[in-house]
Amino acid sequence: xxxELGEAVRLAPxxxxxxxxxxxxxxxxxxxxxxxxxxxxDYITRAKAHLRKARELAQDDLLCLTYIGAAENFAGMQERxxxxxxxxxxxxxxxxxxxxxxxxxxxxxxxxxxxxxxIDRACALAPEAGYAPIHEWYRALTDFxxxxxxxxxxxxxxxxxxxxxxxxxxxxxxxxxxxxxDDAGARRHIARAKEHNPQLRPEKLKGMMLSxxxxxxxxxxxxxxxxxxxxxxx
Numbered sequence: 001x002x003x004e005l006g007e008a009v010r011l012a013p014x015x016x017x018x019x020x021x022x023x024x025x026x027x028x029x030x031x032x033x034x035x036x037x038x039x040x041x042d043y044i045t046r047a048k049a050h051l052r053k054a055r056e057l058a059q060d061d062l063l064c065l066t067y068i069g070a071a072e073n074f075a076g077m078q079e080r081x082x083x084x085x086x087x088x089x090x091x092x093x094x095x096x097x098x099x100x101x102x103x104x105x106x107x108x109x110x111x112x113x114x115x116x117x118x119i120d121r122a123c124a125l126a127p128e129a130g131y132a133p134i135h136e137w138y139r140a141l142t143d144f145x146x147x148x149x150x151x152x153x154x155x156x157x158x159x160x161x162x163x164x165x166x167x168x169x170x171x172x173x174x175x176x177x178x179x180x181x182d183d184a185g186a187r188r189h190i191a192r193a194k195e196h197n198p199q200l201r202p203e204k205l206k207g208m209m210l211s212x213x214x215x216x217x218x219x220x221x222x223x224x225x226x227x228x229x230x231x232x233x234x
Contacts, residue, residue, distance in 0.1 A: 001025055009050075016057035020067035023051035027074035032168050033204030034197060047075065062088050066098045073105045076211065081105045096126035103138045110213030112146040133162045137169070145212055149176045160192070167197030171205060174228055175221045190232045202226045 008018040026047035058064040069084035085102040099122035106115035140155030174189035212218035
């Protein structure tokens with residue numbers, strides 16, 4: 001993705017959308033820990049630079065503004081993301097991408113009913129094709145952040161089947177398994193995360209875990225992750 005979007009920027013440096021998607025993608029890699037240690041500073045620099053350029057060029061491009069909102073959310077700027085995405089939806093309430101993206105923004109702000117309503121709206125607008133798995137994942141993440149692990153687990157497990165290489169999904173599956181007393185299941189999930197994301201370590205996910213709306217929940221679950229990770233390597 002980085003190479004293709006970088007080439008798009010090279011060919012059309014004043015086209016805003018590739019800058020927005022690149023910022024979103026670099027921020028996604030940062031928060032999910034899918035970078036090598038020597039790449040982090042460069043990824044942060046690029047994420048900020050492309051976001052700045054996208055904002056400068058976007059004007060009234062609602063698709064670009066949608067991905068600016070996505071990048072802002074992944075960069076931890078939830079209030080700014082909310083403003084960007086609500087502005088997009090005020091002008092185009094049929095924007096399915098903006099609805100699923102704002103779901104996560106709402107969830108990290110602790111507005112879980114709004115998050116669920118947003119993902120329901122996204123599902124209604126784009127029920128088929130490639131959107132369905134990400135809709136299910138964002139609903140799972142909302143339920144996880146809200147502490148409704150019973151609702152989250154079946155959706156998380158289905159997303160693992162769809163995208164086993166996504167380490168963070170396996171990590172939160174392991175945390176849920178531990179919470180429900182399934183130690184063997186937790187070990188399997190951690191082993192899968194390590195297999196598919198060998199560069200991953202708990203500290204790379206610390207920001208995601210501790211930025212949950214319920215800070216105490218985040219601390220407890222990060223401690224679980226550290227313990228599971230250490231036990232798997234023992």
